[in-house]
Amino acid sequence: MRVIVAEDSALLRQGVVRLLTDAGFEVPAALGDAERLPALVAEHRPDAVLLDIRMPPTHTDEGLHAAARIRRSHPGTGVLLLSQYVETTDTVRALAEDPRGFGYLLKERVADIDELAGALKRVAAGESVLDPEVVTRLLDTPRAPGPLDELTAREREVLGLMAEGRSNDAIAGSLVIGAKTVETHVRNIFAKLALETDLHDHRRVKAVLTYLRA
Template sequence: MIVAEDSAILRQGIVRLLQDEGVEVSAQCGEAGPLLGLVAEHRPDVVLLDIRMPPTHTDEGIRAAAAIRSAFPGTGVLLLSQYVETTATVRALAEDSRGFGYLLKERVADVDELAGALKRVAAGEAVVDPEVVARLMGARSAAGPLAQLTARERDVLELMAQGRSNDAIAQQLVIGGKTVETHVRNIFTKLRLGAESMDHRRVMAVLAYLRGA
């Protein structure tokens, strides 16, 4: 993997923590400019990068992520941010949520959570910070298909947006696996998602959730 973070202390700390967990870090950098070249050279499974990087410290990370996903679609991207920046995240996720993640920097302190998120993103899954999901939920309009969901269905969809499996959702909500499957089917129906493969509909449901349907 590659780590891109402009704070040298934080970058080196992340690299050390990940290496202690057995994660191979093939390269690191302090700005977005060299990233494409580094990805082309090392072909990592995943790139961990900050959203705000030099020179303007605005959306360099988002633009770099888009460029990486365009040039190297098999490479996962996990964005880090100090603050919840839902607009930029939704715009990036709307392109293709597979192999894409967004965590707040405070999660870096939990190396198990960070390493787990990197592995899931590298495997093509979507990982969205629970606080980001909660902020999106709070900002969402009551109109549209999402308004038809029950409170429990919204709980299930929120956990789906965090990248949880049905088994993990069942454990989190303390309900049976069959009940989760029923809620998921109801979500697909209410969001007007057709009979495509389960994985495809799951991605589309999460995108509908993140966009506010």
């Protein structure tokens, strides 16, 4: 699997590249700014891109703009954003456009190569990944009434774990409940969010999209 790394901290960038290569990933390019990133993606055609949200020259949202360009030009390339802090406003706005193949992790997760590798593989496969801390912040943020109000507390927990990119088996393990119980919760979530069976749109993705927009 091929991954391009964009991180302005040289030390962190080198460390991430080393972790990824040791884990069997190929890193065809690693750079410290977002400006050159779209061109490198076009040149190397990676499976995924790992990039910081805040990059030179302003260190505000250059990573988000680069991610948007990459997703427009190369929709099959997974994008995994990194941030030092939870930045729900910009990240949710970017994710809500289309969460497939898009993820967001806090930088503290980078040290766990299994978690990082798993997140990269999921976004490369077209799945969505949200850091658990981001999910917690979203759940704690006041919001206007919406479709999520129909869900029970347990169903909201299940949907939050779905937003993190967890499978049904992983959700069952996290909540210490049976796999059949998780399947029931997921079916209830689909029903309450009025997500009918559709061969062209994945209901799991639609449920996460509803969650992010709410």
